[in-house]
Amino acid sequence: MASPERISIQGGRLIDPAHGIDRATDLHLAAGRVLAIGTAPADFQPERVIDARERIVCPGFIDLSARLREPGLEQKATIESETRAAAASGITTLCCPPDTCPVIDTPAVAQLIQQTAQRHGFARVIPAGAMTQGLEGQQITEMAALQLAGCRVLSQADQPIRNALVQRRAMEYAATFGLTLFLRPQDPDLSRGGCAHEGRVSTRLGLPGIPEAAETVAIARDLALAGQTGARVHFRGLSTARAIAILLAARRRGVSASADVSMHQLFLTEDDLDGFDANCHLIPPPRTRTDRDALRQALAAGELAAVCSDHQPHDADAKLLPFPETAPGLSGLETLLPLALRLVRAGVMDLSSILARLTTGPAGILGCDLGHLAPGAPADVCIFDPTAAWIPTPETIRSHGQNSPFLGTEMLGRVDRTLLAGRVVFERNGADSSGPPNSPPPAPRTG
Amino acid sequence: MRSPHPQLDQDGNLKHLLTIDGLNRELLSEILDRADGFMSIARQAVKKVPLCRGKVIANLFFETSTRTRTTFELAAKRLSADVLNLNISTSATAKGETLLDTLRNLEAMQVDMFVVRHASSGAAHFIAAHVAPHVSVINAGDGRHSHPTQALLDLFTIRRHKADFKRLRVAIVGDILHSRVARSQILALRTLGVAEVRVIGPGTLIPACAEEALGVRVSHDINEGLRGVDVIIMLRLQRERMTSALLPSEHEYFHLYGLTEERLAIADPHAIVMHPGPINRGVEIDSQVADGRHSVILEQVTNGIAVRMAVMSMCISTQNLALQAGAYPEGESHG
Structure with missing residues (x-):
């Protein structure tokens, strides 16, 4: 790999939520790290100057849940295809759930994924190890070995442990090593066979429902066990207002637990299932408007510390079936930023706050020194045009997964360049990269 | 995004019958009135009218049924259509063929109408969205959704x-x-x-x-x-x-x-x-x-034949209108 360049990113609006920075200023990178913000050291000679006027410059995004489908499900996507799509979406770090084939329940699989990702070099990939062997919910995995192999977190993907005793043991054992557990709260019995929020729309369409209680029962159980065991738990993809209330009540009692929401959950509701659009077959299902609004509020308030893509690319055939038989999940990497900006335009939260949920929030949950642009930090940078209009289509989507309910709807906001450890890993065609190194400094802009 | 009226053509004629949702009182009354007209056929010496002559109607049952399938079959025969009965639960899908492949194969046999029963809610909508534009779909029951x-x-x-x-x-x-x-x-x-x-x-x-x-x-x-x-x-x-x-x-x-x-x-x-x-x-x-x-x-069973004749003949006449208008040029059979 070529040694990282010395780069100056000039004239952009720099937003670094971790340090409360939001102003027009320059960013200087050297040796894969942030060198300085504002004025560069006198002897700094950039090999490359990136003109970021009318662009926003921020830390690369950290996505807590993105399926890459490799190993084993390469007909859907590969590590190369999806990390390339992540780079085009401004995502520099992503965590992939363990439901590959084979499951990430041995160090070998975890290492294979990381090595493949490193070979392609588009994004940092953190594999989530399985909590139980084969995700079967019976025998716990060699968690210490998985941790050594790079699994910062463990999870059951979308296959929660049914047996509360096994769940307790998994938490206790994980706590021994300070491992964080990513839990998707969904009671397997209450949700069995369901494919829609149990409510008005599922009743009208005759779709088997997943009740709100499938989530509240599960989060209540797991919070009780977390309190008992002292395990560090993070709830992935909350979908109901009541689950948030239960989480906040437990926090007030001193249980430490974080939570996130999937980006699409802040936009889609049960009504989007009308017409049986298989791209709206999601688990957890899009719920009521009340739930969606509560999730938005909790994200704005920071009660939910992160928002993720919950990217689940599928081959076309997986969605070419009657609705209940289709594979759940949507392709979410490339709509992550534009939907985040849509929240800003809708007045849900300001730009710096939503960028915090995409950077510092998830970095804190993963416990890694990423997601900020202090001097010395890894130079993972996203440069985007917040007003560029584009339409996701099979031609514009880079992910192998074309399964998005947002296909064909106009998006505002598009990534121009993504830098990973100081290397440009994505550059949009036509993005102006030829600013002369000694061009006069751009006029100051107000934030 | 799907059309708000996936079952109607641009003039509001019945193209598919997938659900009652979206059909207005006038259209429902028209179907019932037409069924009234077919009631007398059962009492004629020759229980047939030529409204669907030369059309191929396939009964595609992914779930077993006796009464519904039989009355659809009788209705199609009284309309002079050629009828194919396919009990898919015991044939193609059991051999691993996908639903879409099954449809494509039947379309290749120039089927004009599918009467479909399937265990999944939304199956009829799915099929209607994927058949060739000149083919009609009648929902004979999909999951818990519609009949x-x-x-x-x-x-x-x-x-x-x-x-x-x-x-x-x-x-x-x-x-x-x-x-x-x-x-x-x-x-x-x-x-x-x-x-x-x-x-x-x-x-x-x-x-x-x-x-x-x-x-x-x-x-x-x-x-x-x-x-x-x-x-x-x-x-x-x-x-x-x-x-x-x-x-x-x-x-x-x-x-x-x-x-x-x-x-x-x-x-x-x-x-x-x-x-x-x-x-x-x-x-x-x-x-x-x-x-x-x-x-x-x-009485419900008897009436079922006339009502199904009404629905089938209305969908076929919508097809014929489109054919006369030259809506389906050669080689554009797949949408």
């Missing part, structure tokens, strides 16, 4: 006994949760503007938000729910409901919700009793009631 021809034949039967829909009170009793028949009936009855639809059953068999979602009144007490109703529709209770913690026993179910002579007396004295069949005597309905003078259950 529009059953609802239409029920409306047709009610109309022959009850003059004024606006004053009708209708009770639907039993397993509303799993019933595509009930969902379609409720939509159809409300479209025709009946005074009230009540659904009666235990909490485990009433779907979430039923009152808001379906526009019905929910009652858990059959003695209260049947008071003064003009039409009683009993739903079939599947045996497997006893093994999935939905009901404790057939005995308790019949005790609480079975239709008996005594309960029938709570309804209007001229009430009619309906059932989409097949009936479970002694589970949801007493034999005396099923065979009694209020029962129109067998």
